[in-house]
Amino acid sequence: MSLINKLVLKIYDNQLKDVENRQKDLTLDDNITINEDIPYVEGNDRLYTYDYIYEKHESNPSSLPLIINIHGGAFTGGDKKINKYYAAFLAKYHYQVATINYHYAPSGNLQKQVQDSMLAITKIIQTYGKNEFYLTGDSSGSVLVLLISLLWNNLDMQKAYSVEVPNAKIIALGLTGTQASIDMFPSFMKPFNKENRRIILTGCEQIERYTNIRELWNTNMPPIYIMSAEEDVCYQNCKTFDEWLSKINHPHSSYYCKKNEEGKLFHCFNVVRPDLNCSKKMNEAMINYFKSL
Secondary structure, eight states, rough: OOHHHHHHHHHHHHHHHHHHHHHTTTOOTTTTEEEEESSSSSSOOGGGEEEEEETTTTTTTGGOOOOEEESSSSSOOOOOOGGGGHHHHTTTTTTTEEOOOOOOOTTTTHHHHHHHHHHHHHHHHHHHHHEEEEEETHHHHHHHHHHHHHHOOHHHHHHHHHHOOOEEEEEEEEEEEEESSSOSOTOOOOOHHHHHHHHTTTOOGGGGGGGHHHHOOOOOOOEEEEEETSSTTTTHHHHHHHHHHTTTTTOEEOOOOOOOOTTTTTTTTTOOTTSSSSHHHHHHHHHHHHOOO
């Protein structure tokens, strides 16, 4: 393993540990039901599972609109358990929410992550009888959301990733701290981005031509809601993507928290700590955008 490879994985590992520390005092409300580790592929592999969240007073939760959430983790880690508090917050607005796990690098390359996500999405919409749903993701999860949405109407891309698209519609996307690119580091850190690409594209080099989100864009992409904060390391990337969507007249909206709005905000704070006041405002704004559609 190269030195850069070790540094990249170490950086991501430390970030995930920081996220877990930030959530130590969080608890789920008593009115939330969470069914954990439901398999979407037979077997005992926890990375082939999803959690299903809804409010206990809902007599028929499967009749509610569905949100499917894909967690982040720089393509090399993360877990749906980190997103359960965020999912519980969304469920309070009369949604059923499913958060999925998938195999991450280096054992699961980018193609595998998209394949896993598509298997999970297909299983979930079939299980709960939905022919339309909302798709949300944070950080690298938002990149997976964009790639999945792009291949929904791109047969060449479906073949390259070796996936089948279910007969369903993605109503809208909710993207937190989106990179809109598989390059996770700032542009001045080119060696790190090169190594990041090598890690997630090993064994699936044929899909690299199908990873440039702007080049793959099509008019069938769903409306998009973008979220970030001025202190987020991905803030400028979010703004650049937001401005590009405006330039091409794609339906979208956004919400950005100001610097020091509630202490120093951090990457994907509204997912990691949905209990913060600014997180509540941001997540409610996304829900209102969804409902407006």
